[in-house]
Amino acid sequence: MLKKSEKALSETSSIDCEVHVSTRGRKPKQQSNDETITKHRRSVGMSEKPKENDDLALQLNKFYNNLMRKRTKARNNNELPIEHEEKQCIGPECTNSVRQGSKYCSERCGLALAQIRLKTILPQRFNDFFAKVPSKQIEDNKKLDNVEGQITLIHQKLKKFGEWKDNVENFLEAIKNAQPNAERPKSGDDNFVVGCPVCGGEFPMRE
Template identity: 30%
Template sequence: MACRVQVWQRPWMSDTEECLDPALKKQAVNVKKMEHLKKKVERKKKKQQKWKPMEKWKQPEQMDAKDPAPLQQCLGPGCVYPTRPGSKYCSDACGMKLAADRIYEILPQRIQQWKNSPCIAEEHGKKMLERIHREQQDTQAYLKEMERHFHELEAIILRGKQQAVYNDEEKSEDGGDSSRLQIFCVSCGQSTNMRVALRHMERCFAKYECKSSFGSLYPTCIEGTTRLFCDKYDPQTKRYCKRLQVLCPEHSKDPKVPDDEVCGCPLVHNVFELTDNFCHLPKRLCNHHYCWEKLRRAEVDLQRIRGLQKLEELNMQEHKVRTAMMNRAGLVALMLHQTVQHDPLTSDLRSKVDS
């Protein structure tokens, strides 16, 4: 009795695939891959042919007659070539030529309208320029006055140094019980004697001032001025010191006072009224006028700096106003904006509130 042998087949395989050799199967897979790559290359070629350069689009005979979407004509004046993809012109030269023709056609009318109808902003700008010019003249006169005070102060200091020294006036200037009075220092808060309070406060201020720095990347260059900023270059921070030169405790130290140097401070009456008298005490012993030359010079220099800052602010304001006035009547503003004059008999287009 013969035995029946059952052969189980996979449902996804055909009879021919079962009989193929594994080498033949691998060869068939490679052939399919090659066909797939050929199809990809053909698709890329078709895409490149659609986006041709401008030189090829300009030749009508090279265009495909079967193309159902014809290109539009360039908007340039007198141009007969088709447009570039995504543009209204065949080249940049055609676009610039059309823009120039529009400017020549529209701009003269806009300029005539600008001249016929007054502009409120233009009138306000002229008034602001007049005000700025007056303030600039006042500031320049103030700077000249401060420069005069600067030279007068130097002359007073020179006269004071030429005075004779009187050691007998030390007792009358000190006062009776001034050695017992105490005052607190405004910098460190410690109590100190009234006689040496000014010296102590000045040294404390210099000590704390050296801990902070005021610098800039560029040195000061102001024409016609002398002795304003320290401008000492620091190689570590790579900046120039911007303290007042007479008050900079970091880069300028007070010279040693000799024994025979007079104080020379000009004396005043009723706080503000100057007299022709000077302090004849030795400078190292005078506690009432400690560092008076440095403080007077710093006061004058500070006023000069404030005047220069005011003049710089006025120059910036003038530049802004002039720039706004130039842009208001510029090419772009005249081409983009237009004022419609409904009444030809009225030249003033400003709205007036009925009284």
């Protein structure tokens, strides 16, 4: 009996060991499968994004090419050569055709027309300009008239002062050379005393 039980235990232990070993061997296989799945998904996602970017880049490139094609077409249409139309020169009494890019057949016609315009337009412009006096000039003329009036008044006053000066000088010369005709008679008022309003002193009237 003991031998049978030991045999059974040894068999069960060997089974458990095999199961344990087998389970240990399977786990890394499952992990490796999961890792491979995730790696595959990532690679698929990364491969899908460049495809989307490539499609967008192609669309933008097509749009840009169409736009540039339209612009070049419009530019070429605008730059089409226009035939030169023959026009008559606008110079005085000239029947020749004009030069390309000009209104005259030669410089002589242009100068002749410019002289005629100056002779006809400038006199009228001068008359219009000088017909109306500017307001600033009117104000300056008024100020000048006022100053001239003040100058005349000053000259008149100086003339009067000169006349007064001559009269005073003549009067002083006459007093210096004058001689008394007779002595003044003495009176009782000679001793009259007068007070000075400035210093308050008293002095006789005779002095």
